[in-house]
Amino acid sequence: KDQKLISYQELAASLLRQFEEYQLLHVKREFNPIEDGLASLGSTIAFKPGESIRSFEVGRLEQPYFVIPEQVLQAESRETPWYQNIKDFLQTGTLPPAMSRKEQKVLRHMSSSYFILTDILYRRGFNTEYARCLDANEALEVIQEAHEGICGGHVGYQTLVKQIVRAGYYWPTMQRDCHQFVKKCIKCQLHAPSIHALAAYLHSSQLTMAILHVGLRRGWTNQSTCLKWTQ
Template identity: 90%
Template sequence: QVLQTENRETPWYQNIKDFLQTRTLPPEMSRKEQRVLRHMPSRYFILADILYRRGFSTEYARCLDANEALEVIQEAHEGICGGHVGYQTLVKQIVRVGYCWPTMQRDCHQFVKKCIKCQLHAPSIHAPAAYLHSVSSPWPFSMWAFDVVGPINPPASNGHMYFLAATDYFTKWVEAITLKTVEGQHVVSFIHKNLLCRFGIPHDIVSDSGTHFKNEKVRNLCHKHNIQHHFSAPYYPQGNGQAEATNKILIRVLERTVETGRDWYEKMHNALWAY
């Protein structure tokens, strides 16, 4: 069991809650503990018989006992919108939705360490450390990075073997679709439906020099909307690093969430949600 169950039947916040309701201190407490407890009301309050803690990043956070905390960790890590993220990201997600308990960092760390799927599909990085060269974008959705992943074996149950992904440099928002084959007409349709109609006309797009990107149909679309199309150097994936980073995360999430090996196209929307 990851979370340490309290030695007593009452949760960790029971003394705080009782003091807020009755303004009486437990007699078995030491003077130092009583002094600390007297200062608690400024940081906690009760609403509908539930204890909340006032925070800095959020308006308030609900205090959870051990069983509730374990349920929240499981749902955030491996639930319908869980992407089996690392413990630091997991803590941030739980804080963002408005929950708290004293051992959140430790409990999330232990839970992720004991997650079987996370251990089986953990990345093995052998590349040496290097300086990062960021590509700046002047405003949201003005510059997108494109890439295609595939062929994926075995193919999905609907015959799809590829997925096409686009990442905004400014917000890191990702759009992706799965495909049986990747041709210029698919890229044009993806840009029109998923980018132009939803986020407006971008100023720049970046991709590799594959024939599905470097063709007459894509060239005509860029010319029509005055979009600057930049190509990364051949055989140098680092030239389109934003797209490669997105692919790595999506593949990692799919590996940890697929059930049969051929249902990955059905999990793509959940992977984008978790991303």
């Protein structure tokens, strides 16, 4: 409703895209008296009987939060990268004991397409080009930068995949991850071409309605008031 909140909405949407799953909950005003008082900054805070009153400090920002330079926080990934078994095999020559013989054979054959350079795993391409293998966090950063970064053009997911491949990056789920990221982009959804929209509004014709109302029987021309009969 308020134009001042649009920038905050875009900032919140950009932060939500960094999570694979999230849930938004609406807390009613009567269950959130402290935060409601901070938001209004002047309204009386209503406390329930028996509730202890807590002291809080109110700060003042010199500029809106959405124009403050973003602080990039590198979160530690607890998930094992998809290429960990390949990298371990190339470094030590060992295979996971939990794998079956068939899976070990597939892993051994797959490892021939990869090599390690300065402790970074690369994948050989069909035209002798090398692509750096990325984990989930690195892939998300590359997608975000290619799609909506300084040189990002908010392109479709297929073009986005091609741009990332030409930049020299690879991970197995590139198609799916790019597709999901573009679907969550608010600007792409708002400004996308309406290819399924009608060229003009549909309106019923008086002739069609007259025929449907009277029917294709004898004497329908005499019953219709919007037609003239000529011989």
